[in-house]
Amino acid sequence: NVAIEKAMLIDELEDLEFDQWARLLEALPIEERLSQWQLISDDVQAEVLVEMRAEARLSIIDTLATDNLEQIFSLLSPEDLIELADSLPDHLIDLALQQMDQKQRLFFEHSNQFNENQIGRYADHNLLVLPQNAKVYDALRLLRRAIPECTDTLFLTDRAGRYAGTVPLQSTFGSPGHISLVELLDEQAEPLLAEMSLEESAEVLEKSEYVLLPIIDVKGMLIGRMTIKDGFQIMRESHEAENMARAGLSESEDLFSPILKSSMRRATWLGINLLTAFLASWAIGLFEATLQQVVALAVLMPIVASMGGIAGSQTLTLIIRGIALGQISRGNLMPLLIKELSVGCFNGFLWALAIGGVVAYWFSDFMIGLVIASAIAINIMAAAFSGVIIPVLLEKLKIDPALSGSVILTTVTDVVGFVTFLGLGTLFLI
Amino acid sequence: NVAIEKAMLIDELEDLEFDQWARLLEALPIEERLSQWQLISDDVQAEVLVEMRAEARLSIIDTLATDNLEQIFSLLSPEDLIELADSLPDHLIDLALQQMDQKQRLFFEHSNQFNENQIGRYADHNLLVLPQNAKVYDALRLLRRAIPECTDTLFLTDRAGRYAGTVPLQSTFGSPGHISLVELLDEQAEPLLAEMSLEESAEVLEKSEYVLLPIIDVKGMLIGRMTIKDGFQIMRESHEAENMARAGLSESEDLFSPILKSSMRRATWLGINLLTAFLASWAIGLFEATLQQVVALAVLMPIVASMGGIAGSQTLTLIIRGIALGQISRGNLMPLLIKELSVGCFNGFLWALAIGGVVAYWFSDFMIGLVIASAIAINIMAAAFSGVIIPVLLEKLKIDPALSGSVILTTVTDVVGFVTFLGLGTLFLI
Known part of the structure; x- marks a missing residue:
């Protein structure tokens, strides 16, 4: 009830996180939902939509004018668009793709070739990657720049971009700078295959000693990573879907669907x-x-x-x-x-x-x-x-x-x- | 079926992980369970017991002689003993405590004051901790030694051991060695309270940007950490318990209970x-x-x-x-x-x-x-x-x-x- 009670106190609305906004909007009857939506500042509307369940999300999107949609979609990352794609009509996906640059479009097309239960679809592109001939000081230089959230390994690739191995960050700290990273490879670490089901990937990741695993496609190309937080969310959603399905309901069922x-x-x-x-x-x-x-x-x-x-x-x-x-x-x-x-x-x-x-x-x-x-x-x-x-x-x-x-x-x-x-x-x- | 089929091929038994052994033993009728148990080498028996569900675990423990139990318990960490404690009779807990040193006993007593649904009970003691006047080079020196699995922050404490803040590891990489760690504190990071329920802690951790959070007691003392992998396991167990409870069954119900x-x-x-x-x-x-x-x-x-x-x-x-x-x-x-x-x-x-x-x-x-x-x-x-x-x-x-x-x-x-x-x-x- 926290989210809803907070909504009563308008001053506190600004403090809501994306997912709290999403839960709040889902909890409101359609008319109130649309008027609350107006209160969300433009720059976070895209993130809030991504957090919402499909049906409630569409109840908002269906009311938005094209220029408004264009503006929201211009803020979407390829990963966000993939989350939305399952429930967006084709012309809106095209609209969103038009707002992206070439590289982002390629990311999207690449992910979109996998279906909704394959981990490749949800590959996250925030990776620490180095060429396989890199040395420890290259790794340390990379670490001094920004490290993506949920990261305890970096990956090596060959010239063609094929996955060549996993190096635990920890092993780079204690090693002299001139050592080759290939010498620090964890031979036990196994990548996820892009075709693996979400549940299976989550299980493999949970059992591994890392908090993220690389995802490779059939050709061995490193296409992204899955983090343990993704795994957490997958588990939560699959449990919810199971509970709903037992009563013949879909996971996306909206409290206030028509x-x-x-x-x-x-x-x-x-x-x-x-x-x-x-x-x-x-x-x-x-x-x-x-x-x-x-x-x-x-x-x-x-x-x-x-x-x-x-x-x-x-x-x-x-x-x-x-x-x-x-x-x-x-x-x-x-x-x-x-x-x-x-x-x-x-x-x-x-x-x-x-x-x-x-x-x-x-x-x-x-x-x-x-x-x-x-x-x-x-x-x-x-x-x-x-x-x-x-x-x-x-x-x-x-x-x-x-x-x-x-x-x-x-x-x-x-x-x-x-x-x-x-x-x-x-x-x-x- | 993998675990069971594997068990058929005796040569492969040695390749089983702790949790696969546990699933296999749970899947066997009591007599076969006890004879398979004999095949597990002494040094992993303790870990396999920890992975098993309570009732199946007791079905094995009840058959073991005291000297055998003493030997197994001598390999238990305080964290493992806490996992077992819910289902062990008091005299066996005392037996296990006798095998521990003073420090381990203290850890156990400390955790044992919290009940089975409080995160303090399951606090893990693998922490990176530094005094609050430490500098970046102290942190880097610490990192060069072993880093515990699932770690992206270190914690500062005052002289009395009270929690004084969280430093993201990442921010130490890019900083000059003489900088004080307190300057790198993440002011947003909030510790978990030991009395929090397991589910609530898992949720807080999932929403945080880290893969672990510190746990503090009412006096503000840093008593341990919770990792996102712990959270994953908590979620999984709570789903299972919920599914079982709907049919009036307990989560610990053994396939072959008497x-x-x-x-x-x-x-x-x-x-x-x-x-x-x-x-x-x-x-x-x-x-x-x-x-x-x-x-x-x-x-x-x-x-x-x-x-x-x-x-x-x-x-x-x-x-x-x-x-x-x-x-x-x-x-x-x-x-x-x-x-x-x-x-x-x-x-x-x-x-x-x-x-x-x-x-x-x-x-x-x-x-x-x-x-x-x-x-x-x-x-x-x-x-x-x-x-x-x-x-x-x-x-x-x-x-x-x-x-x-x-x-x-x-x-x-x-x-x-x-x-x-x-x-x-x-x-x-x-």
Whole structure:
């Protein structure tokens, strides 16, 4: 709330950082957003736009006149333009490119050949680079000028610009000036490949002993660097995207996106889930005759389905983490299944006993207690089985289990729950 | 799978890094885990234990003899012991402390006064520190010796050890040797307070222009540093903990934890959810007489509840992200509520029409189509309202909406869905 409360005190507005401005604008309804936008001084507007999430950003850009856009875009670096490019219409990208010089345009074109999940796209061009025949005093001279933020190594290239190695800055401090830098190379240091995914690059960088790594293309050309701060931001965004995707939302979703647009997008997710709900209804429909005679079954149905869903989600969550960490393989699948089924067995019987008892007492009917107890036990065990098998299968099919696992699992536990409970009811209560 | 597949090829085992060993051991059933453990050479066992998640780690420690433990603990740094301390029994911590020298014990005691969510606990003692009257040539001499990983600043302290400022390494390179370091201080640089939460520290560090920040205690003493790599790890662990907590699991949950232990822990979460399921059943029970006469209502109930649950989760997810970013305040709550209710209105009517149509056709009964259509529309709008209000209320009550929001929301949408649908059914179908 800090950003918003600050906004109330107009005098403090000037103290806001780019990202605080961005969060504030995102938090405002469209009209207020546009009037606050006017209060941002011209020279930081470009940076604030870069910090904003795509949809909220477009809600502002769409209202700006061409000369205003030209002015903003004239302040954009190629790196900033790449960040915006995913969400800008083509004619605006062309407009921004016109404001750049030849070198900047080349940077942009180069980055733009990689897609949105490749680290090459986001290569940062603030590098310490020296030719491979440079010596320690060249390095020290370079260091005396400005060093880019987040830098603990410099890179060597050959004449063609191909990456030739990484020199830790630290090793240059203690060495005599006439030593060749190639003698100080860290042979262990491995560059990132431009085609690597963002997440993978972040992981490689985290495990390296440096705070930045060079990025090279297929020809071995040094095209830029990735810093650990970039990695931090990638992790944060990918986690946010995952949370949003679980509810069928996009990461760029605006708090105040236009109602029609927002509704249409959400409708798709509701539609998918409706199909699974109809499946459950169809399963119940098979037992209409039974329900007519034993209405208590209708009252108790949701308990059976819900217990299965919860138990299944627990197993699913554990397995999804294991898959993400690369810990699930054919070698341990069977012991895992046995362990989860044992846990399912334990909790199945525990809750079968508890719920069966309560229900038998509630309806003064021993048999209905027995029926729900059996259904609970079976459904919790089926849930444990599905919780292991579904994510492993999805992974094999190259579908992200963290996104679709839960929908599929609860469909299974709903259907199994309803069919077992109503099926047993049909056999023993009529 | 890489780690596990590697483990199959025994020759490659020696190439595994600490964390790959840790992931591999975690992925194995207890017996195999213990036999693989034997293959790890003595000098890295301590590091591998530190990398493991608490429960899997304990499963190994519990089997080790005292002399073996003493040997492992003699290799632990105070920082490592702090990582382990959360999950080690007291007598083992004492054992480890006995292996340390006076200075290391002091480090440990100092860190141990902070709790598990305070950054002071994890302060790293690899610092470049100079007295505040030092000059540039002192700094350069220090740099020629070893520089700790992830370092772009050095810190000044007064005679008592109180933090006196941050000097960017970069500014020492270009300055004459006789200049005092105090003249190169970055006045903007702010230290972390030892009591700060891990997440907050990570955020402050990410936004700073450095890759490490000093940590000071209440008396202003410089007690250590936090690096951006620590921040990265904190973020990763907090994401994992959040994902696990959503299913009522702890972050330390072991893939192969003992069945009884694992079952008991999961039983608690199942119990909580059972209460909400009984609430839904009770709501349905109010309409037993209706259900007896119109059994189609029992068949269709889950559709109404499920559509409400999904629509509500979408709003909930959006609002929880907003709260996490500090974007929800009294100032925009009303416009947000109006926007979400409008989206709910749109999707409510859209799906009311679609579902009403299908149901009227399925049961050849116009009235039941009308009843479910009305119930869907009402429940989706109630879901939009709850999706905004529940997380905001929870936040006010200092309960994390990301953890309990979803359980509460689906309870509301279930009960509202069942009551509306069966209530309307009672009014119009009998």
